[in-house]
Amino acid sequence: MQPAATPRLSRTIVIALGWLGLIFLLAPLAVVFPVSLTPERYLSMPTDSISFQHYAKLISDTRWSSSILTSLWIAVLTTIAATTIGTLCAIGLWRLSGRLTQYLRILLLAPLIVPPIVHALAFYRTWTDFNWLDTISGVVIAHTVLCIPLVLITVSTSLSGFDRRVEQAARSLGASTFTVLRRIVVPNIAPGILAGAAFSFVTSWDEVVTVIFLTSRKVMTMPIVIWNSLSERVDPAVAAISAVMILLTLIAVFLRLSKDRKPQGH
Amino acid sequence: MTSAAADYLVVDHLIKQYGETRAIDDMSLSIPRGEFLTLLGPSGSGKTTLLMAIAGFVTPTSGRILLQGQDITNLPPEKRDLGVVFQGYALFPHMTVEENVAFPLEVRKVPRDEIRRLVAKGLETVQLTALAKRKPAQLSGGQQQRVALARSLVFSPPLILLDEPLSALDRNLRTQLQEELKQLHRKLGVSVVNVTHDQDEALSMSTLIAVINHGRIVQLGTPYEIYERPRTQFVATFVGRSNIINAAVLGRDQGGTVRLEAGGHQFTSTTSTGAAIGATVPVSLRPERLILTTGTAQPDGLAGTVAEMTYHGNTTQYVVDTAAGQLRVEDRSQQLSAPVQPGTAVTLTWPADAPCIVLADD
Numbered sequence: 283m284q285p286a287a288t289p290r291l292s293r294t295i296v297i298a299l300g301w302l303g304l305i306f307l308l309a310p311l312a313v314v315f316p317v318s319l320t321p322e323r324y325l326s327m328p329t330d331s332i333s334f335q336h337y338a339k340l341i342s343d344t345r346w347s348s349s350i351l352t353s354l355w356i357a358v359l360t361t362i363a364a365t366t367i368g369t370l371c372a373i374g375l376w377r378l379s380g381r382l383t384q385y386l387r388i389l390l391l392a393p394l395i396v397p398p399i400v401h402a403l404a405f406y407r408t409w410t411d412f413n414w415l416d417t418i419s420g421v422v423i424a425h426t427v428l429c430i431p432l433v434l435i436t437v438s439t440s441l442s443g444f445d446r447r448v449e450q451a452a453r454s455l456g457a458s459t460f461t462v463l464r465r466i467v468v469p470n471i472a473p474g475i476l477a478g479a480a481f482s483f484v485t486s487w488d489e490v491v492t493v494i495f496l497t498s499r500k501v502m503t504m505p506i507v508i509w510n511s512l513s514e515r516v517d518p519a520v521a522a523i524s525a526v527m528i529l530l531t532l533i534a535v536f537l538r539l540s541k542d543r544k545p546q547g548h
Numbered sequence: 549m550t551s552a553a554a555d556y557l558v559v560d561h562l563i564k565q566y567g568e569t570r571a572i573d574d575m576s577l578s579i580p581r582g583e584f585l586t587l588l589g590p591s592g593s594g595k596t597t598l599l600m601a602i603a604g605f606v607t608p609t610s611g612r613i614l615l616q617g618q619d620i621t622n623l624p625p626e627k628r629d630l631g632v633v634f635q636g637y638a639l640f641p642h643m644t645v646e647e648n649v650a651f652p653l654e655v656r657k658v659p660r661d662e663i664r665r666l667v668a669k670g671l672e673t674v675q676l677t678a679l680a681k682r683k684p685a686q687l688s689g690g691q692q693q694r695v696a697l698a699r700s701l702v703f704s705p706p707l708i709l710l711d712e713p714l715s716a717l718d719r720n721l722r723t724q725l726q727e728e729l730k731q732l733h734r735k736l737g738v739s740v741v742n743v744t745h746d747q748d749e750a751l752s753m754s755t756l757i758a759v760i761n762h763g764r765i766v767q768l769g770t771p772y773e774i775y776e777r778p779r780t781q782f783v784a785t786f787v788g789r790s791n792i793i794n795a796a797v798l799g800r801d802q803g804g805t806v807r808l809e810a811g812g813h814q815f816t817s818t819t820s821t822g823a824a825i826g827a828t829v830p831v832s833l834r835p836e837r838l839i840l841t842t843g844t845a846q847p848d849g850l851a852g853t854v855a856e857m858t859y860h861g862n863t864t865q866y867v868v869d870t871a872a873g874q875l876r877v878e879d880r881s882q883q884l885s886a887p888v889q890p891g892t893a894v895t896l897t898w899p900a901d902a903p904c905i906v907l908a909d910d
Binding site: 445452454461 | 603604605624625626628629630631632634635636638639640641642651652655656696699700703709
């Protein structure tokens with residue numbers, strides 16, 4: 283074999299495997315879009331005609347529209363709570379940074395390590411005592427607990443690159459602790475806070491295990507409705523909502539990318 | 549106010565204990581207003597800990613710090629009103645130069661017009677007016693240093709603290725900024741406490757130097773006093789590498805001069821010592837004060853042999869083996885027609901005021 287051929291061959295193989303992996307991941311999307319356009323009332327590929335009735339249903343059918351709003355509401359509240367608490371927590375641990383805070387950090391990350399079904403059960407047991415079952419606030423509190431570690435990780439990462447002396451400088455220049463936090467620390471760790479908020483929103487938005495345990499009739503989140511629709515009668519509206527979510531994600535990603543690219547134009 | 553001008557900044561029996569070790573081991577000093585005090589010492593000597601204690605970031609285990617007669621030991625850093633320039637400058641990366649300098653004024657609720665005026669004046673002082681809209685990342689090290697300085701000066705603090713302000717810069721820039729700092733100090737008349745491990749910087753910039761070692765202030769004095777009359781062996785060798793020879797005290801003359809003997813050579817020192825006659829004392833001899841002569845042996849000098857010679861252009865460094873030990877000689881005058889080669893027999897002499905009796909280190 284020629285020496286030059288080997289790297290080219292292995293490169294081709296790597297690229298081919300990369301594409302195979304991508305196709306494997308994206309294949310479901312190729313199914314979701316056509317299925318969402320079926321004129322039938324059950325999950326099927328459209329044959330002679332297409333219809334947007336399932337998209338319309340997402341708005342007209344209150345079961346869908348109210349669950350979407352409920353999920354949005356829960357996700358927004360969770361994001362605000364988890365981001366605030368997680369950020370303050372990360373800053374506190376960063377400031378103190380001793381051996382004790384290391385243990386505390388591991389403890390705080392526990393919700394990520396424990397399997398979802400286990401903490402769902404724990405929430406269920408505790409929430410029964412508190413009378414928080416089947417309430418929006420009950421779900422928000424549970425989701426906040428799940429999301430705090432995500433924020434803690436992203437904000438801590440940002441803080442590890444932040445010079446402690448910058449904070450000290452601000453204090454020596456006469457800024458109170460709160461002013462330092464607001465004007466110096468937070469602006470410098472904003473990327474970590476935003477990333478944590480994004481993770482929290484997405485996590486809460488499609489979280490299903492805990493919600494199944496904590497709600498019954500009054501609180502219906504979107505993932506629960508999807509779940510019920512699939513187990514009851516395989517509603518093509520599930521494909522429609524999936525398609526909408528995929529599109530929204532793509533739009534968000536493109537917006538983000540185009541924003542990143544702009545500064546290079548200077 | 550009872551505190552005299554001489555007690556502008558007072559450090560009173562300060563101790564900082566970390567577990568078993570004392571970073572600051574009973575330090576006391578008192579400096580007048582308008583001085584440029586440099587805390588000079590090797591790394592780990594406690595000089596930065598002292599500076600951070602004055603700034604308020606290190607809580608002393610015991611002792612007091614007074615500024616203008618007011619006890620500031622327990623005040624948080626933001627209440628001390630001190631201008632601190634941190635190592636690495638610690639500029640706010642998300643703010644422009646202008647915003648950085650305006651920050652201390654904004655948190656003090658200074659009216660907006662006044663802020664604009666003071667910031668403009670501050671940037672002019674450090675010659676950065678043209679770069680006002682830039683972010684710190686777009687500035688060179690020297691420029692960042694000037695921003696940090698302007699930011700710490702803009703609110704007219706009673707005391708400026710500098711934590712190794714020039715250590716991150718290359719040598720040429722360092723010399724230039726040393727000059728600028730000195731000028732600024734003269735012009736504004738502010739009191740400064742500076743920390744460095746660079747003895748050249750300490751000698752050239754300061755009006756006062758506190759040499760610190762093992763958490764203690766070994767000597768406090770003017771650069772001239774520190775260099776010419778070191779109190780201990782450590783000061784003599786840390787500030788400008790001196791020769792230390794052990795000499796026996798032979799006696800005292802009426803004028804107060806001490807007669808000494810080392811390596812069979814008798815000489816005198818104008819510095820005093822409490823040592824008894826017959827005792828051995830360390831004596832510091834600066835390499836550049838030693839005069840090296842070849843040829844006929846001088847009866848008045850210390851005989852020796854050149855062991856090493858290094859030619860530096862403006863100076864020639866020798867290491868000379870003598871009966872009193874190995875001595876470093878620096879020939880700055882270049883009076884010798886050519887560098888003396890190793891192996892040559894030489895005689896060392898020195899002016900009467902050169903030998904300085906020092907205290908042995910613990």
